[in-house]
Amino acid sequence: xxxxxxxxxxxxxxxxxxxxxxxxxxxxxxxxxxxxxxxxxxxxxxxxxxxxxxxxxxxxxxxxxxxxxxxxxxxxxxxxxxxxxxxxxxxxxxxxxxxxxxxxxxxxxxxxxxxxxxxxxxxxxxxxxxxxxxxxxxxxxxxxxxxxxxxxxxxxxxxxxxxxxxxxxxxxxxxxxxxxxxxxxxxxxxxxxxxxxxxxxxxxxxxxxxxxxxxxxxxxxxxxxxxxxxxxxxxxxxxxxxxxxxxxxxxxxxxxxxxxxxxxxxxxxxxxxxxxxxxxxxxxxxxxxxxxxxxxxxxxxxxxxxxxxxxxxxxxxxxxxxxxxxxxxxxxxxxxxxxxxxxxxxxxxxxxxxxxxxxxxxxxxxxxxxxxxxxxxxxxxxxxxxxxxxxxxxxxxxxxxxxxxxxxxxxxxxxx
Numbered sequence: 171x172x173x174x175x176x177x178x179x180x181x182x183x184x185x186x187x188x189x190x191x192x193x194x195x196x197x198x199x200x201x202x203x204x205x206x207x208x209x210x211x212x213x214x215x216x217x218x219x220x221x222x223x224x225x226x227x228x229x230x231x232x233x234x235x236x237x238x239x240x241x242x243x244x245x246x247x248x249x250x251x252x253x254x255x256x257x258x259x260x261x262x263x264x265x266x267x268x269x270x271x272x273x274x275x276x277x278x279x280x281x282x283x284x285x286x287x288x289x290x291x292x293x294x295x296x297x298x299x300x301x302x303x304x305x306x307x308x309x310x311x312x313x314x315x316x317x318x319x320x321x322x323x324x325x326x327x328x329x330x331x332x333x334x335x336x337x338x339x340x341x342x343x344x345x346x347x348x349x350x351x352x353x354x355x356x357x358x359x360x361x362x363x364x365x366x367x368x369x370x371x372x373x374x375x376x377x378x379x380x381x382x383x384x385x386x387x388x389x390x391x392x393x394x395x396x397x398x399x400x401x402x403x404x405x406x407x408x409x410x411x412x413x414x415x416x417x418x419x420x421x422x423x424x425x426x427x428x429x430x431x432x433x434x435x436x437x438x439x440x441x442x443x444x445x446x447x448x449x450x451x452x453x454x455x456x457x458x459x460x461x462x463x464x465x466x467x468x469x470x471x472x473x474x475x476x477x478x479x480x481x482x483x484x485x486x487x488x489x490x491x492x493x494x495x496x497x498x499x500x501x502x503x504x505x506x507x508x509x510x511x512x513x514x515x516x517x518x519x520x521x522x523x524x525x526x527x528x529x530x531x532x533x534x535x536x537x538x539x540x541x542x543x544x545x546x547x548x549x550x551x552x553x554x555x556x557x558x559x560x561x562x563x564x565x566x567x568x569x570x571x572x573x574x575x576x577x578x579x580x581x582x583x584x585x586x
Contacts, residue, residue, distance in 0.1 A: 188275040196295035202538040203297035210571035212300045212559035215526035224251045230326040255314045261420040262532045271532045286338045309406040312378025321349040336368030345373040353386040364397045370563040373402040376431040383442035400452040432458040443483025445491045454496040461503045464516040498526035500535045511545040520550045
């Protein structure tokens, strides 16, 4: 017998590269996708690659001078793209081992906008009904030395989404960029774009040094509250921030930076009584993970009980205000499941947690990050994966996917 003739044929798989199809990257999500095909699933944090279409964005800059400067940058080599500010050395691709983080060069056929097609592929692979998209390099704009550049680029990006991307697929929606370094311009952004199709809210790039309690922002919060749409604080990183210049490993900076800025904004938001001043304004904290939430709850409660006179607007403990806010799940810390469960309980995850993938970034979480949690019942998983987002953003849920929502429960304050 010829051994060569009876041996099983082995075919070599195609090597992953920057041109690998999104659906191949996410092939393992298929098993979970089939299990949740009757569930309503919303990804509340995914990212567009706006600099891949930078000419389309900068052509929409309202300011004639800045638009001219942006066009002049196109003939230059190197990075960052014109008018953008860099945020330090980038190590997300792990020395080239995570190819999708280096570049997204997969081919797309003529027809729908390339970014729309890439997003559709991810939605198809993960079984998503809606995807909320955010920018990527522009998340560092809060550290831009020129406030007018943030305004110009932020609104050009908003127009690009509204005019070019969102109309091509109604399942792709957005929290628009607020140029937060200019409070008046931020109000104008809300008034200009709040009613645009596909706009479900507004967001602040958290990596910045502007205090959220400042009186100059009160008109903005009032305008946001009037729209009925939420305000999100999207975390980011900046190795150049003085707080992180002493850290010598990307893993350390990345671990802390995404939490650092949202912790500061949350602390200022709560202790200065903004939930009392704007009780109908819903707030979302995005891409900081969840481990920081019980720490800050307990820390602020402890200090508050000793120094309540410093927070005259508060009518309850800081943790109770935090339990009324919304949080996205990514990156979900799961190294200690008991701590993860305690975190879910502390934050009332059944009603306040929103699933997020952070696709296409290197540390993204597929829906299985929620479905595989052993301490959640099926209804809690359904809520987190999509029904909470539907309630927050006013998304239509098909009757077959509606499930049974869990109503928020009153928070019991332990007796002293």
